[in-house]
Amino acid sequence: MLIDWFTVIAQIINFLILVLLLRRFLYRPILDMMAERERKISERLAQAERQQAAAQAEIAAYQEKNAAFAQEREAMMHQAQAEVAKRHQAWLEQARSEVAQARTRWQKALAEEKESFLQTVRLQVGQQTYQVIRRALADLADEELEARIIKIFLARVAALPEEAAAAMMAKLRQETAVLTINSSFDIDNTMRQALRQTIFARFGPGQAIAFHTDPNLICGLEIAAPGHKIAWSLASYLDELEEALLETLAAIPVSANEEANAHG
Amino acid sequence: MEISPDEIVYWASGPFKLNATILFTWLVMTLLVGVSWLVTRRLTSDEKLSPGQNLLEVLVEALHSQVREIGQQQPDRYLPFIGTLFIFIATSNLLAIVPGFQPPTGSLSTTAALAICVFVAVPLYGVSKLGLRTYLKQYTQPTPIMLPFNIIGELSRTLALAVRLFGNVMSGTMIVAVLLSIAPLFFPIIMQVLGLVTGLIQAYIFAVLAMVYIASATQAQSKQRPLSDDST
Numbered sequence: 001m002l003i004d005w006f007t008v009i010a011q012i013i014n015f016l017i018l019v020l021l022l023r024r025f026l027y028r029p030i031l032d033m034m035a036e037r038e039r040k041i042s043e044r045l046a047q048a049e050r051q052q053a054a055a056q057a058e059i060a061a062y063q064e065k066n067a068a069f070a071q072e073r074e075a076m077m078h079q080a081q082a083e084v085a086k087r088h089q090a091w092l093e094q095a096r097s098e099v100a101q102a103r104t105r106w107q108k109a110l111a112e113e114k115e116s117f118l119q120t121v122r123l124q125v126g127q128q129t130y131q132v133i134r135r136a137l138a139d140l141a142d143e144e145l146e147a148r149i150i151k152i153f154l155a156r157v158a159a160l161p162e163e164a165a166a167a168m169m170a171k172l173r174q175e176t177a178v179l180t181i182n183s184s185f186d187i188d189n190t191m192r193q194a195l196r197q198t199i200f201a202r203f204g205p206g207q208a209i210a211f212h213t214d215p216n217l218i219c220g221l222e223i224a225a226p227g228h229k230i231a232w233s234l235a236s237y238l239d240e241l242e243e244a245l246l247e248t249l250a251a252i253p254v255s256a257n258e259e260a261n262a263h264g
Numbered sequence: 265m266e267i268s269p270d271e272i273v274y275w276a277s278g279p280f281k282l283n284a285t286i287l288f289t290w291l292v293m294t295l296l297v298g299v300s301w302l303v304t305r306r307l308t309s310d311e312k313l314s315p316g317q318n319l320l321e322v323l324v325e326a327l328h329s330q331v332r333e334i335g336q337q338q339p340d341r342y343l344p345f346i347g348t349l350f351i352f353i354a355t356s357n358l359l360a361i362v363p364g365f366q367p368p369t370g371s372l373s374t375t376a377a378l379a380i381c382v383f384v385a386v387p388l389y390g391v392s393k394l395g396l397r398t399y400l401k402q403y404t405q406p407t408p409i410m411l412p413f414n415i416i417g418e419l420s421r422t423l424a425l426a427v428r429l430f431g432n433v434m435s436g437t438m439i440v441a442v443l444l445s446i447a448p449l450f451f452p453i454i455m456q457v458l459g460l461v462t463g464l465i466q467a468y469i470f471a472v473l474a475m476v477y478i479a480s481a482t483q484a485q486s487k488q489r490p491l492s493d494d495s496t
Contacts (some may be wrong), residue, residue, distance in 0.1 A: 002372040002430075004270045007285050011368070011377035014289045018352060021297045023344040029304035030324040031340070033317075036309040 146185050153221045153232045154198045160230060168228045169203050178208045180224045184217040184233065199223070268434070269366035270373050285371040292355050292368065323351075334472060335479040342478060345385055349378065350471035357433060357463025361456055367463075370433040372426065379426035382474045383418075390481030399481065425473060432466045 172179060181187075181195060196209060220233015269284035276282070303316035313321070327347040331339035353369050360367040368374045390399040403414045436459035443452045 002268055002270075003376055004283070004285075004371075004373045006279055006281065007270050007283060007371065007373035008377045008380070010286050011289060011371075011374045012381060014286070014293060015348070015352065015377060015381055018293050018296065019344050019348045021293070022300060022348050022351065025297055025304055026300040026320065027324060027344050027347060029307055030317075030320055031328070031343075033307045033309055034321060034325065040309055 146183075146187065147191065149221055149232065150187070150191050150195065154194065156232055157198055157202055157223065157230055160202065164228075165202055168225055171227055172203065172207065172225050175226055177226050178210050179203070180210045180212055181221070182212045182214045182217060182224060183221045184214060186213055187211060268371045268373070269368065270371050272366065284366040285368045285374055288356075288366050289368040289374065292352065292359065296351060296355060330472070331475055334475045336483065337479065342389070342475065345381075346471050346475050346478075349382075349474055350467050353378070353429065353467035353470055354464055357436075357467060358460060360433070360437065360463060361460060367433055367437070369429060369463075369466075370437055372430040372434075375426040375430040375433075378429070378470070379422045382425060382477060383422040385474070386418075386477045386481045389478045393482040402481070421473075421477065425470065429466055429470050432462055436462055 171177075179199065187195070192211060199207060199209060217231075217233050220231060222229055222231030222233065269288065272284035274282045274284070274287065299316070300320070303314070303320050306314065307317060308314075324343075324347070327350060328339050328343055331342050331346050335342060356367045356369040359365045360370070387399065390402075403411050405414075436455075440452050440455050440459065443455055
């Protein structure tokens with residue numbers, strides 16, 4: 001008999017035990033481990049996908065940021081350029097206005113200098129002329145220059161037009177003012193008498209007369225009443241001289257101004 | 265000359281006896297379980313595998329895919345049974361090359377035991393999958409007249425399963441023994457190598473047939489039903 005039934009039963013039991021043991025020690029651990037590995041791999045893939053998505057998002061964000069940065073830089077550059085241009089313009093304007101002011105100041109100073117120079121020249125010319133005339137008159141005649149001046153002045157007073165004298169008299173009476181005779185030199189009593197007489201004859205007797213010496217008159221004489229004045233002095237001649245001098249001098253500063261502008 | 269390792273009895277007491285079949289079965293069991301335990305106690309799901317784990321994974325994965333392909337179903341329920349059939353038979357057959365080893369599969373008792381296991385497992389899987397009524401209905405298909413033939417077919421294929429394996433393994437051992445007496449040099453070695461191939465093929469055939477029977481029992485009505493949730 002090839003089949004031993006006890007062995008058959010024993011082998012059935014043995015086989016079932018082997019099935020259970022191998023299920024416990026072989027199939028289940030191996031299959032579990034493979035499933036675990038598969039799960040891990042799919043998890044890793046998913047994670048990689050997520051990371052890639054995150055990286056993509058980050059790339060997009062960075063690109064956006066870069067673009068924004070570039071735009072901002074562009075805007076700032078434009079603003080800076082505009083500001084530079086504006087400031088440049090402002091400085092240019094300021095410099096121009098300063099130059100203009102300096103020129104105005106300089107021109108004003110030049111004008112003042114010219115004026116003061118002219119004043120000095122006029123004064124000196126007047127004094128020199130006075131001296132020259134005085135000497136010339138003294139040389140020409142033996143009478144005093146003052147007497148001549150007084151004489152001429154008296155002639156002028158006498159030649160005063162009737163209506164002007166009347167207006168002057170009316171003013172003097174109205175204000176009861178003193179008639180002042182200013183002269184550049186001292187007048188002696190004889191001459192004062194002659195003056196009084198002439199004035200009385202012209203403006204009526206009893207008029208109060210005061211004598212004053214004023215060296216600024218430059219060799220001359222004047223009668224001053226409120227609002228009126230009768231004068232003779234070298235000043236009128238000097239005025240003519242001054243005008244002539246001014247004309248002459250006016251020709252000089254033109255070229256001086258041009259020169260100054262060319263240097264400025 | 266013994267034709268079956270059953271006849272080599274080491275110890276006997278009443279109906280109980282310890283023969284070579286049982287002893288070498290235990291040896292194979294110890295070897296399989298021991299190797300499995302040694303490898304699977306240090307399993308890892310990382311990329312780096314120990315060679316043992318790699319080997320076992322290849323083996324289990326191959327069995328897994330074979331069971332799935334043949335059964336056309338989710339293989340997890342059948343893998344321990346079918347896989348153990350293959351591994352046990354293959355190991356027993358391959359170890360036949362070791363001098364002094366008596367392959368347990370060379371005993372008709374062992375192959376009968378395995379065939380009985382398949383014989384019992386087929387209706388068990390069928391009933392658990394389809395339900396008792398549907399399973400029994402299969403025997404009356406296509407007509408109730410076919411019922412006795414179906415039952416005979418069921419029994420005969422179990423017998424064929426047992427005798428095929430026994431015959432192949434026993435013959436392999438026997439051929440080597442006969443050839444040793446005729447041509448003692450070189451030729452038996454070639455036959456031994458051939459025996460290894462035959463042993464593997466027999467293990468594969470046994471396992472595949474068992475799976476086919478189980479699949480036919482569990483899938484009989486599937487064509488008339490919508491695809492079940494675990495059919496792949």
